[in-house]
Every structure is written in C-alpha cells, then in structure tokens.
Amino acid sequence: DTGVSQNPRHKITKRGQNVTFRCDPISEHNRLYWYRQTLGQGPEFLTYFQNEAQLEKSRLLSDRFSAERPKGSFSTLEIQRTEQGDSAMYLCASSREFYGYTFGSGTRLTVV
Amino acid sequence: GESVGLHLPTLSVQEGDNSIINCAYSNSASDYFIWYKQESGKGPQFIIDIRSNMDKRQGQRVTVLLNKTVKHLSLQIAATQPGDSAVYFCAGLQGGSEKLVFGKGTKLTVNP
Numbered sequence: 001d002t003g004v005s006q007n008p009r010h011k012i013t014k015r016g017q018n019v020t021f022r023c024d025p026i027s028e029h030n031r032l033y034w035y036r037q038t039l040g041q042g043p044e045f046l047t048y049f050q051n052e053a054q055l056e057k058s059r060l061l062s063d064r065f066s067a068e069r070p071k072g073s074f075s076t077l078e079i080q081r082t083e084q085g086d087s088a089m090y091l092c093a094s095s096r097e098f099y100g101y102t103f104g105s106g107t108r109l110t111v112v
Numbered sequence: 113g114e115s116v117g118l119h120l121p122t123l124s125v126q127e128g129d130n131s132i133i134n135c136a137y138s139n140s141a142s143d144y145f146i147w148y149k150q151e152s153g154k155g156p157q158f159i160i161d162i163r164s165n166m167d168k169r170q171g172q173r174v175t176v177l178l179n180k181t182v183k184h185l186s187l188q189i190a191a192t193q194p195g196d197s198a199v200y201f202c203a204g205l206q207g208g209s210e211k212l213v214f215g216k217g218t219k220l221t222v223n224p
Contacts, residue, residue: 004155006155031210033210033212040216040217041216041217042201042203042214042215042216042217043156043201043203043212043214044214045211045212045213048210048211055210056209056210056211058211091155091156093155101146101158101212102158103148103155103156103157103158104155105153105154105155106154106155
C-alpha cells in the first residue's frame with residue numbers, strides 16, 4: 001500500500017471549463033475526506049464520505065462542486081464552470097476510523 | 113465554532129536546538145488535536161495526535177502538550193534537524209463533526 005493517491009498532480013484549465021480529480025484512499029480505509037488549501041493557509045474542509053455515503057459538506061462546496069464515492073473506494077471531485085478563485089491545492093485524506101487522517105499529495109489546480 | 117491559530121508565522125532555529133511551536137484553539141468542546149508537517153508541494157504529514165483526556169504525548173523526537181485550561185497546545189521537536197524544515201499545522205476536531213479545522217501554519221527553518 002503506497003498511501004493515498006491523487007491524480008492528476010497538476011491541472012491547468014481555462015476559466016469556465018470543468019475539471020475532475022480522483023482520489024484513491026488507503027485500501028482498508030472507510031472514511032474519505034476532501035480539503036482545499038490556498039497559498040499560505042491551512043487546509044479547509046470540503047466534504048466527507050463514510051463508505052459511499054456523503055455525510056458532511058462544507059458551505060465552501062458550492063453547487064459547482066460535486067463529489068462522489070460510488071463504490072466506497074475511490075472518490076472523484078468535479079468542479080464545473082471553473083473560476084479563478086478555484087485555483088488551489090485540492091487534498092484528499094482517508095482514515096480507518098476517524099483518528100489518524102492520512103493525506104495524499106494533492107492536486108494543484110490553476111485556472112487561467 | 114472552532115478556530116485554531118498559531119502564535120507565530122515563522123520560527124528559525126539552529127540545528128541541534130529544540131523547537132517549540134504553539135497553537136491556540138477557541139472551542140472548549142474540541143477533544144482531539146493533530147500536528148501535521150507539510151513540505152513544499154506535498155500533502156500534510158501526520159506527526160502526532162492527542163486527545164483531550166491527555167496532557168502530554170510523546171513520539172520520536174516530538175512531544176505535544178495540551179493545556180485545556182488556557183486552550184493551548186504546543187509541539188516540541190528535540191534536536192531539530194535540517195529535514196525538519198517545513199510548515200507545521202495544528203488541527204482540531206470540531207465537536208460533533210469529523211471536520212478538522214486547521215490553523216494557518218508556522219514555517220520552521222532550521223539553520224545549519
């Protein structure tokens with residue numbers, strides 16, 4: 001097991017385009033989290049899954065954002081009609097129980 | 113709600129010295145805290161955690177102290193090494209949620 005895997009590592013997109021990121025958690029972890037991190041700031045919570053159920057969503061997750069975890073394994077985060085303010089590092093984390101989050105290396109999104 | 117913050121944005125120490133990074137939190141109902149290390153271009157790396165029923169926890173070269181009376185925790189790194197140079201975040205569990213709330217981070221620089 002190589003930890004939490006995120007793809008792509010970097011994404012540059014034009015404003016208005018849709019983008020999708022993927023997260024593969026540690027295999028035995030049933031909890032999966034998405035966070036967003038802007039330069040110089042700590043990560044901010046976006047949403048959380050327990051197995052395939054999305055149990056909590058932040059107010060940061062506008063209607064342009066959608067996350068899925070269809071089979072309780074990998075997860076995708078889609079941003080529709082991207083805006084320059086969406087430029088950030090998108091981090092995924094997983095855990096077996098709550099304690100001991102493990103983060104991936106993130107996907108850096110740049111909207112031009 | 114919870115807010116977590118760090119006292120100093122930057123800390124510079126000499127190699128071999130001990131480092132202390134401080135963090136304050138606002139929600140007295142917070143019952144779990146984690147310290148993370150983040151190197152440039154990477155996701156946060158778990159260092160050590162502590163639950164509110166503990167005052168102190170030790171790991172390899174690291175110690176976390178929790179003072180619930182003044183809502184303060186600290187991370188002590190013994191014999192700081194150049195490889196410890198990174199941004200350090202404290203994160204707290206918001207009561208009733210699995211959302212970690214992060215502070216802005218302290219950048220630790222270790223001088224040879």
